[in-house]
Amino acid sequence: MSPTGNEAAWAWQWSHLEDDSEMLFREWIEPNRLEDFRGKAVLDAGCGGGQHLRLVAPHAAEAVGVDLSCAELAAERCRDLANVSTVAGDVAEIDLGRRFDVVYSIGVLHHTDDPQRSFENLARHVAPGGRLIVWVYSHEGNFWNRALVEPAKQLYGRWPRGLLLALAWVLTALLWLPIQTVYRLPLRGLPYWEYFANFRRLPFRRNVLNVFDKLNAPQTHFLRREDVESWFAEGFRDVHVSPYVGVSWRASGTRL
Numbered sequence: 712m713s714p715t716g717n718e719a720a721w722a723w724q725w726s727h728l729e730d731d732s733e734m735l736f737r738e739w740i741e742p743n744r745l746e747d748f749r750g751k752a753v754l755d756a757g758c759g760g761g762q763h764l765r766l767v768a769p770h771a772a773e774a775v776g777v778d779l780s781c782a783e784l785a786a787e788r789c790r791d792l793a794n795v796s797t798v799a800g801d802v803a804e805i806d807l808g809r810r811f812d813v814v815y816s817i818g819v820l821h822h823t824d825d826p827q828r829s830f831e832n833l834a835r836h837v838a839p840g841g842r843l844i845v846w847v848y849s850h851e852g853n854f855w856n857r858a859l860v861e862p863a864k865q866l867y868g869r870w871p872r873g874l875l876l877a878l879a880w881v882l883t884a885l886l887w888l889p890i891q892t893v894y895r896l897p898l899r900g901l902p903y904w905e906y907f908a909n910f911r912r913l914p915f916r917r918n919v920l921n922v923f924d925k926l927n928a929p930q931t932h933f934l935r936r937e938d939v940e941s942w943f944a945e946g947f948r949d950v951h952v953s954p955y956v957g958v959s960w961r962a963s964g965t966r967l
């Protein structure tokens with residue numbers, strides 16, 4: 712694995728940066744609530760540094776995290792939580808040999824080789840009556856990401872991650888002025904208008920993580936609404952699919 716390969720890139724990100732925003736997690740899983748996890752066995756598919764495991768653990772009976780490259784890091788960061796464990800593995804292939812009351816996957820499926828296949832494997836880990844919750848990037852609303860950021864990875868993809876983090880700080884600082892001025896006007900036609908409104912709700916450092924995450928992701932699939940709806944079309948009831956700040960889908964369903 713090259714130092715800027717898939718696994719190394721994520722391992723670098725989560726060993727250097729942390730996300731402790733409960734507000735964002737709560738919004739990504741809507742209309743499901745953290746309180747719905749009470750007493751349940753929960754799987755975090757693509758747990759990163761264990762940031763969401765820490766939020767879920769006080770509610771759930773048990774929380775298991777799976778990640779391709781960060782399982783050890785997440786275990787280390789959650790070592791004070793007796794009901795949390797982690798497993799290294801690929802969400803598209805792993806067989807944990809059991810089912811969970813809740814499986815959630817936040818910001819992960821679109822970074823896997825085959826998001827649908829990954830989704831189907833997660834669905835196999837949901838108990839009948841259990842809930843599968845995913846949050847993924849949308850094709851809709853992400854023109855500039857698709858047109859500029861993804862092609863630019865050919866240029867900067869092999870840069871040291873520290874340099875990329877410095878670039879993320881600069882870009883976040885450059886974005887700050889328009890976000891605090893022009894983007895405060897009711898000009899909803901401006902690109903990323905809703906998304907940048909969210910920047911104003913978050914600390915600067917958290918927005919740097921947001922920008923770095925976009926730059927750092929080794930591969931990204933941008934999913935159309937119909938893709939996400941088709942995942943839940945069979946084998947689920949009470950399906951919910953809604954846009955989140957114009958750049959992503961939050962989707963969930965109860966396993967039949």
Ligand SMILES: C[S@@+](CC[C@H](N)C(=O)[O-])C[C@H]1O[C@@H](n2cnc3c(N)ncnc32)[C@H](O)[C@@H]1O
Nearest residue numbers: 721757758759778779780801802817818819823
């Ligand atoms: C953007 S981070 C999201 C982490 C966490 N879910 C969060 O929302 O903060 C994507 C994570 O997915 C993991 N990942 C990517 N592809 C994976 C795969 N095929 N199987 C398991 N984990 C994967 C990466 O290692 C990384 O930790």
